Amino acid sequence: MQDRTTNRMLYSLKVAGPLTAAALGERLGITPVAVRQMLARLGEDGLVGFEDSRESVGRPKRYWHLTDAGNAQFPDNHAALTAEILASVSAVFGDAGLDSLISHREKATLNQYRAALEPLDSIEAKVRQLAEIRSAEGYMAEAKHELNGDLVLIENHCPICVAAKACQKLCRSELEVFQGALGPDVEISRFEHILKGARRCAYRITEKQPDNPQLAMKL
Template sequence: MSMQDRTTNRMLYSLKVAGAQTASALGNKLGVTSVAVRQMLARLHEDGLVGFEDSRESVGRPKRFWHLTDAGNAQFPDNHAGLTADLLASVSAVFGDAGLDQLISHREKTTLNQYRAALEPIASLEEKVQHLAEIRSAEGYMAEVSRDAGGDLVLIENHCPICVAAKACQKLCRSELEVFQAALGPNVEVKRFEHILTGARRCAYRIVEKHNEDRQLAMKL
């Protein structure tokens, strides 16, 4: 693989993880000149992998923000999602909704057991969430952990390898949220506030210890 190909792959990865960016921001992040970045973006645009939107944030020329297209997102692993969607449709057709629910329930229990076994030995919530992100990244979700402005933990998944399957069966997404909640324990609340299936660039979950939330409420009262 040539240096240019490696830089192009890093550019696609950066757009996937960080979202829409200007050519200048990409150049600074990748350590290449703005001219080189614009040339690569032009080629990616010709290939249909990136698009752009012009935004006027202040007086002067509008800034051009580049983002991945559906074809660009498809460059990342999808875990044979098309086949999975077909299989789910077949299960529903042959066994009905009850059979599909049973299949999803079995997957949920298996996943939950794996996550619990990995997370239970860990004491702190932050370390649990960090390890969960590592597990999810290994499964293709490109997960990371941050804190929001209020200091709450946020689990971010920049890619959904089962997105096509989840679109065909949204019970899969509900199942994953329930697995996170159960794996992290009864004293933790998990809320999804960004969702790929509703048009967001990524899925993001706010994770809060319930006793901390109760204590903060009591202090306000």
Template sequence: MQDRTTNRMLYSLKVAGAQTAASLADRLGITAVAVRQMLGRLHEDGLVAYEDSRETVGRPKRFWHLTGEGNGQFPDNHAALTADILASVSAVFGDAGLDRLIAHRETATLDHYRTELAHAGSLEQRVQRLAEIRSAEGYMAEITRDAAGALVLVENHCPICVAARACQKLCRSELDVFQAALGPDVEVRRFEHILKGARRCAYRITEKPGDSGQLAMKL
């Protein structure tokens, strides 16, 4: 059984990505020696791996990151079962039946998000509330801003990743729901995607300039 500090280390690697032992020690408030010992045990267990990078003159720095098995330590919302159910729906009812199922999920999710965002005024407040909802659903979401000052919604974990790999319409569905929930005056673009090999999913969210008109929503 992993102790609390080890779990915090896995969480830090999940949220912040690859790090050196020294940076992990600073984050966790423990010695670099202790961090290296824990990393060694996690490496033996196949939960972390490392890459050496020579950034400047001198010895290369060792950056530690989660392996696939390490990522598997985080909740998956019974994704394997979900993937199996989706495959069964497609086999029994065809693509049209699967599309209807996903559309029903979109509608229910959108209704929930719109209710939760109804009292959030500014765009930042809406995105912050959306991040809170997504975190409660297991996505380890947070908001930040990019170099241009645009809001960025980051999801450090995908609890339905197995199902989404089996049915990528689920990912397209989520992007549509974000767009519809945040409103017609907002543009949502995904620029990092776990299914395309990124460490996380990230969405840049900006207000549309001028009169946005009426967005035709299919939801």
């Protein structure tokens, strides 16, 4: 059984991506010696791996990351069963039946998100609220600003990844739901995608500029 500190280490690597032992120690508030002992044990269990990166003159830095087995430590919300159900729906009712099922799920989710976001005034507040909702659903989501000021919604985990691999319409539906929930005044694009090999899904949210330049000056 893993202890609390070990779970925190796995969580840090899941959320932050590859980290050095020193960076992990700072995040967890434990000594470098303890970090290296824990990483060695997790490496023996096949939960973490590492890559050495030469960034400047001197010894290369070792960055630790989760393996597939490490990622599997995080819940997948019965996704294998969901994938089987989706395959059965397609087999029995055809593609039209599967499309109807996904459309129904999309509408129900959109109504739920809209009800939570509509009372909020700013786009940033809505995105942060959306991140909280998605985290509660198991996506380990967070909202951040990039250096250029763009607002980004990050999902560090996909609890339906197995199902999404089997039915990629789920991912397309997800993007449409985000757009509908945040409204027509923003544009959303996915620039990192777990199904395309990224360690997370990330969405850039930008406010649309008014078509009328004079209106833009007044705003």
